[in-house]
Amino acid sequence: MLKPLAPDDWNYTKAAHLLNRAGFGGPPSDIQKLADLGLEQAVSRLLDYEKISDPAKNPDWAKPNPDEVRKYRETVRTGTPVEKKQAQREQRQLYQRRMTELRGWWLQRMAAGPRPFQEKMVLFWHGHFATSVDKVKNPYYMWRQNELFRRLATGNWRQLLLDAGKDPAMLVWLDQAQSRRQHANENFAREVMELFTLGQGNYTEKDVTEAARALTGWSLDPKTEQYIYRPRFHDDTDKTIFGQTGNFDGDDFIGMIMARPQSARFITAKIWNYFAGQMPSEELNTQLAAAFRANGNNFKPFLRVLFRSQEFYGDDIIRNQVKSPVQWLVSSVRMLENQLPPPLVSWGMLRQLGQDLFAPPNVKGWDGGITWISTNTLLTRYNDAQSLVEGTLPPLTAGDYAKQPGNAGGKRQMRAMKALKRVRLGGMNVEKVLTPGERDDKGTIVAALEMRLFQTSLNADQEQTLREFLEAKTKLTDADIITATRLMMSTPEFQVT
């Protein structure tokens, strides 16, 4: 079993680590609170989020819209070509607006909501069951899946698989909605084993084709925008999966996956990687899987064991994870006690940094780790840091518009640029970040900012560079402190947590 961390070993550094990984970090005061609570209470504060009320409202379109759907389908079917084209354009624009709103809604929950750990899990499941609006199209489906991940964020593994598999977004994303007994579509059957539960090498090609037959019947009713079981689509004959033969259906198949020990190994390794920042050793993975199974394949008690383990607080774990773009953005805002940029701007930043929420690159999700970092994304992070602290527009958002086909220098670009110029970001408020006492001395400014941004010190050369930068200013303004903060965010050290 995992070794529990001794209560006496709990301290500020470990509290910061917990808040960074099980949440999206926070200002020194938040870390201090967790440190004061002690290990057990601190973990509970994050994990037992059901005790904290969540007043956030859902977007008003976040419900089935059968009337809207019917009207659209009718126009497309029976309207004149002009009407049809217009309806399609209007729907595209409507969907774009809703997706922008949805992205902002979710980011806001992460940055300012009362349940950061729950949102951290939603982000994990989004990367795990990586589903993209590029194919799903319907924002209601995307919201619904996101809400499903929230509802079952730390629930039961089997329940989550069944519910996620039968949710409209997944039914569209991996073509299960269109699968027929005459010719079963293998897309979901394959990915559920390869990417969601077992991993390469733990099933055969034959298992894929047979499981695809078992899954037939899981379908989507586009009229009601709900899951529907269609007996006529279902292949009601024997299948042989994992060497067992029977007239299985989709639920049976999911149950058969669950019965395989590999399904616990696979998901616990991935969860460990997400929170600890590296894949577990074989030995550790065995311990993780055992802890998961001992808790009935329920995530909450398993994660409680994980966050209270010595292993999670190892020297090779702390400050050795590359921040994902979402982590980078949300934790920067939280550490600086700042506002998120407006949804359109946040979205532009995340897309440029390689993590376009609701549009992962493929069903495998984001590779993560050091693949977040390329020469391109690193410079983009450095430049976006400037936007965050100064409250200016990120250069890349504007550049993005220029790259749209046929847009360069055109009217649409000019309009977009103008609209973007009106956008104001919060910018950093120096008074919130430094006490008057700290602000008085250039040495304490650097130290206070270091603790806030890194929860540790930079190396001596870097500290000296920063002090020299401040020393060179005859009269130190807020703008200089803001630039110094941006410089600290423009370091390799700021990209890890």
Add this chain to the structure above:
Amino acid sequence: MKNEITLQTRREFLRRTVLGSALSWTVPAFLADTFSALQAQAADSAIQTTTGKDATILVVLQMAGGNDGINTVVPYANDFYHKARPKIGLKPDEVLKLNGEIGLHGAMKGFKELYDAGQLSVIQGVGYPNPNRSHFRSTEIWQTASDSNKVEKNGWIGRYFDNACAGADTTVGVTIGNQLPEAFFAAKPKGIVFNNPQNYRFMANGNATEESYKKLNELEMSSPLPDDNSGGSIAMLPAGMPMTGGRAVDFITRTALDAQHSSEEVRAIAAKVRNIAVYPPSQLGNSLKMVAKLIGGGLATRVYYVSQGGYDTHTNQVASQQRLLGDLAESVKSFTDDLKAQGNMGRVLVMTFSEFGRRVTENANGGTDHGAAAPMFIVGDKMKSGLLGKYPSLAPQDLYQGDIKYNVDFRSVYASVLENWLKTKSAPILGKQFTPLPVV
């Protein structure tokens, strides 16, 4: 007998030459048929010097998602083909005929023009033993040139850099995009990534800020990097391996240095060169447009990497493949037009690949599921053009689990590109000696 005498004579000859003084008795006989070939080999075994003006260049073009090769290079006269694809099969008048049996997808006019000009080779039935139908695993196999049952942590282009480009500038490899492809993963990572040169820089509000940025990013790493970067190797995390020692921040520090040092050069070149050809307004079009600029401006790059996505056509394949292949052919044609206008056509080779082809039989949704072998395209001025290899049989009894069988191992194409185009030994890079396909 005669052979032995020849070898003797050659050795005698070598011993009396400058070259021979270094190599004499240790040269394996099979390496050289003639003295000039031997000399070329010897020169290539040394580190490759990269200049932006005369070295050969490889452009790797990834068609991500698993392109349906059977509807790309179409066996339009084959009954099995039409029987397997009643809905999505292309009729003889919907293809651009290459001969009495095979034609290119009708959207690929640009490729047909290149073919007619002797600048396109179509390698048929490319794959590898024990094909894997997972996008991710199969992509990994193509990117790392590994056997299907082995996991290789570094990419084949990365190993080319490791083996043949030590000491070269980091711009020896350029990816247009956001993320470094697995093919570039290396013991000593090289290669830069960017998509918009204007923004490929640190934006500073004054000289003092700029100077401080440089100092903050030039400093000593937290622990010195071992030479082979065995710690934070880029290959480790995505391959799902534990990170053993070494810290993530060291990898980022190295990337920060590469970014700082390449930023100015890339921007200067991109601003200097103008494209003459008109490209389709697609991502691929924009990427190749940028590559043409960098080649025209003389960036010292040996390998460029661009990609086009969207080929995972499980449903309604006809319309999406039409659009994708049209974009591909038109973008590449524009690219070659640019290169010709620059006078660089002879220096550049474009090689396409996709992680797999698709099932012979169409599915019930007007699409195709994951398959195995597929064609590769090579575009250039100095290679063997035309139809190469043999079209795999579509007869049901010749299929394996519904897929065509490969005739050409993709690594024999890589071997040819490495040996005959990039002029380096392929065995150390590919792990063993593959017989180079006589294409380049």
